[in-house]
Amino acid sequence: MRGAGSHWGELTLLSGQGRSGTTWVGELLAGHPDLRYLFEPCSLKYHPPLPTSELVRRVISPHLDPAAAATDAWVLHPDDPRLATLRHVFADHLDRLFQAHFGEDRINHLVVKQPAGVNVAWLCDAWGARRVVWM
Numbered sequence: 233m234r235g236a237g238s239h240w241g242e243l244t245l246l247s248g249q250g251r252s253g254t255t256w257v258g259e260l261l262a263g264h265p266d267l268r269y270l271f272e273p274c275s276l277k278y279h280p281p282l283p284t285s286e287l288v289r290r291v292i293s294p295h296l297d298p299a300a301a302a303t304d305a306w307v308l309h310p311d312d313p314r315l316a317t318l319r320h321v322f323a324d325h326l327d328r329l330f331q332a333h334f335g336e337d338r339i340n341h342l343v344v345k346q347p348a349g350v351n352v353a354w355l356c357d358a359w360g361a362r363r364v365v366w367m
Contacts, residue, residue: 238327238338239327239330239331239334239336239337239338239339239342240268240330240338240339240340240341240342241338241339241340241341242340242341242342242362242363243341243342243343243344243359243360243361243362243363244341244342244343244344244361244362244363244364244365245344245346245352245355245356245359245361245363245364245365246258246261246343246344246345246346246364246365246367247345247346247347247348247352247364247365247366247367248347248348248366248367249347249348249367250347250348252367253367254345254347254367255271255345257365257367258271258343258345261343262343264341266339266340266341267339267340267341267342267343268330268333268334268339268341268342268343269342269343269344269345270326270329270330270333270342270343270344270345271345272345272346272347273325273326273329273344273346274288274346274355275346275347276288276289279329279332279333280332282325282328282329282332283328284321284322284324284325284328285325287318287321288321288322288325291318315354318358319354319357319358320358322355322358322359323358323359323360326344326359330342344359344361352364352366
């Protein structure tokens with residue numbers, strides 16, 4: 233892990249069902265000078281390819297879109313022992329995305345918007361989110 237979370241003081245996870253207004257709220261918050269907003273870090277189509285992208289795709293794709301899941305996707309259940317190992321991969325992925333989008337600057341607050349479909353409690357643990365805004 234490359235010091236995940238070293239670029240921000242606090243992280244808030246913004247999540248909810250589709251069409252609930254999470255993107256609108258995230259874009260509204262993005263205007264605040266003390267925070268940065270990262271749109272759907274687990275939705276790889278919006279971000280540059282990273283060394284962590286392939287593993288994130290294999291874990292996340294069946295949870296976000298079971299019909300489009302790759303044949304090599306991993307469907308992880310809460311008792312799957314791989315979840316503990318993958319926490320550091322997801323933390324590293326978020327840190328790398330932050331650097332790709334915002335550089336090396338340190339900020340006070342990061343708001344991450346990730347839609348429902350991914351286990352929110354698990355992402356909070358992996359990313360160290362102190363707050364969840366559910367819509």
